[in-house]
Amino acid sequence: MNSTNLIVLKDRERDTFLKGGRLESLQALLEPCLLVDAETCSKKEWAELLAESNPEIIVGGWGMHPLPEDTMSALAPALRYLCYLPGSVRHLVSREQIDAGLLVTNWGNSISRTISECALLLTLSCMRRLTYWSHQMHDEGGWKDSSTVTLSLFERRVGLHGFGAIAKELVPLLRPFTSRISAYTEGMPDEVYQEFGVRKANSLQELFSQHDVVIELEALTPDRHQIIGEDLLRSIPEGGAFINVARGALVDEEALLRVVKSTELQVGLDVFAAEPLAADHPLRGCRNVTLLPHLSGPTTDRRCDAGDRALENLKRYRSGEALIAPITSEVYDRST
Known part of the structure; x- marks a missing residue:
């Protein structure tokens, strides 16, 4: 089955995390890939999209729906890496999915x-x-x-x-x-x-x-x-x-x-x-x-720092190098 990688972002996320040519660099790394509007993709459509695309890599933002529990076993068995641009992933992936080998990164210390x-x-x-x-x-x-x-x-x-x-x-x-x-x-x-x-x-x-x-x-x-x-x-x-x-x-x-x-x-x-x-x-x-309303970081103009971290990790993934600050099971357990 063919695999198409997914970029799942709201327009505002795309324009801030991936500004200044970063989106084009990301798409080149993920080819073949599909850019998905997270605001218009329903939960049902999300499950269908996973099954149709069977992505190896998903790049996601705040608007992305959680990965169904059967994603790696049934919907998208090719999935290996979730590159999440923002922070906490506990609402998106389960510890069991990480234990099963799913690589996950976020903005980390960027x-x-x-x-x-x-x-x-x-x-x-x-x-x-x-x-x-x-x-x-x-x-x-x-x-x-x-x-x-x-x-x-x-x-x-x-x-x-x-x-x-x-x-x-x-x-x-x-x-x-x-x-x-x-x-x-x-x-x-x-x-x-x-x-x-x-x-x-x-x-x-x-x-x-x-x-x-x-x-x-x-x-x-x-x-x-x-x-x-x-x-x-x-x-x-x-x-x-x-x-x-x-x-x-x-x-x-x-x-x-x-x-x-x-x-x-x-x-x-x-x-x-x-x-x-x-x-x-x-x-x-x-x-x-x-x-302040929980806005300490990153500021809107510096979301691109997280975009740069994502691009670096995707380059590392493609070349078989170790990822920067992956979210292991142990990291997942102590994260909030």
């Missing part, structure tokens, strides 16, 4: 620098009380007075909870402001901290209580669910800030609410326990909380 950029943005916004002053200037006719306190990031003690790809991209962005950077994550070898010139904190309690800014960058695992509770948040020194660009479920959100409503702790959040954030959520309206 988006780490834009997330770190957003972490810096939220940090600076908190230090300068951006949400409070934006409200005052736009809605209250406010202006500074003799009692106004302003704070800077320069020479601040910054603690990073988690030291993966995003944290490693963030460290050089913080360097112009401070050299007082520490990190804490379980199981990280000491030499990794040393390589990046970062001090290793001895505990999570130390990280929070001895740093003016704590930036949440840890991976979410079952044992880390709501690991950030009220005691840790209250231990951040006066005038400090807590930033989360990792996962909302790392934080006890009710405890966070109690802290922000009873202290001057500045908080910057791009992620939440439940998304999208409810329109009437009590975090909305807190003037010491800066909110």
